[in-house]
Amino acid sequence: MTSSGRAAPYVPLAERLRPRRLDEVVGQSHLLGPGQPLRLAFESGRPHSCILWGPPGVGKTTIARLMAQAFEAEFIALSAVLGGVKEIRDAVQRAEAARSGLQPRATLVFVDEVHRFNKAQQDAFLPHVESGLFTFVGATTENPSFEVNAALLSRATVYVLRPLEDGDLQTLIERALASGDDMPALDAAARRRLVAYADGDARRLLNTLEMLAVAARAQRRTQVDEDWLLATLGERLRRFDKGGEQFYDTISALHKSVRGSDPDAALYWLVRMLDGGVDPRYVARRLIRMASEDIGLADPRALRLALDAAEVYERLGSPEGELALAQAVLYLAVAPKSNAAYTAYQAARTLVAREGTRAVPLHLRNAPTALMKELGYARGYRYAHDEPDGFAAGERYFPDGMDEVRLYEPVPRGLELRIAERLAELRRRNAQARAQHQGRASDHQAG
Known part of the structure; x- marks a missing residue:
């Protein structure tokens, strides 16, 4: 109760616990820790315009308020959802009044959800940011590369905030x-x-x-x-128990449904995850992984489509962007499957771990200096584009003294059918050229 007997105005717990000092901020240590960019900006005493990009509830508004406090600046908060050009003009007038008052003060204009402003509204800030009338701080949950004008973006430092651990x-x-x-x-x-x-x-x-x-x-x-x-x-x-059994069981079901070429089950598990509150960006990352691990070169378009779906979601957000994820899931599920690229990569890792660090053969090294040429760098290298069919038949690319290893074996599905045919022909030509070379070497020794 207040002294007048009236009930005190309600203040939500989140607002009551909002940090009043920089040291009270929880999370974002990659920006606010000792020696990190935003911490140095606070300690410099010189404000600069910036964009705070991150998901909801990670401290964007709090950091903006603390900036104004640290720099003893007038704090003007605008919402791009509710405001427009009129509110921008009012903010400019307040900033001019603060600068020309009896006790001149700097001004920090904070724009929440800045990506909601259209181009003309964003452009309205430019001359005042340029003149130094106020420091501009925008907050956005969307990728500023797509949602903030290039002119405004070039005048502001982008800081990426992370979800709280x-x-x-x-x-x-x-x-x-x-x-x-x-x-x-x-x-x-x-x-x-x-x-x-x-x-x-x-x-x-x-x-x-x-x-x-x-x-x-x-x-x-x-x-x-x-x-x-x-x-x-x-x-x-x-919602999903992030990091718990249910979360991993469901993403496993989605992955196995895609791998098993069941588009209906894959779509079901996708919707289960989205309905449960999983971050669609996480789903997008897993789809990109599936495109590489389970489809690979059997249909290279799958990876591009998965990347496109992730980009569409970044541009549109929920719920519109989720349709692109659904489209990607369906495509991945019906695409021809191959884990040949994944298997080859894992085999290469095992090989490198076993073989250790072998020297690069001299003929494969660059020779930008005269000394390196004298030492034999690049000597004997055959430039493939100058060879018949753009292929230096018989050339070796593995380290000297190391047996050649077949790591990549295409599967008989999709585009890898043609890749397998091409590889078989190249390997036949390699074997033929090396046999001829050995024959000539034997004749030379005999002579």
């Missing part, structure tokens, strides 16, 4: 429980479940924790275990 989220739970807000105690299993549900998002974690506290107080419960947590939040915790 599990240990960071556990730290936030401890802070919330110690905040004096009548929070219930949580057992270890309940904490793990909350951390998994938050999936790197501090705001989601604290909002869920606050909801739990309200429910616990209503039931006069002082201790929360995982069973009660699941019963209370129900549908909300249908």
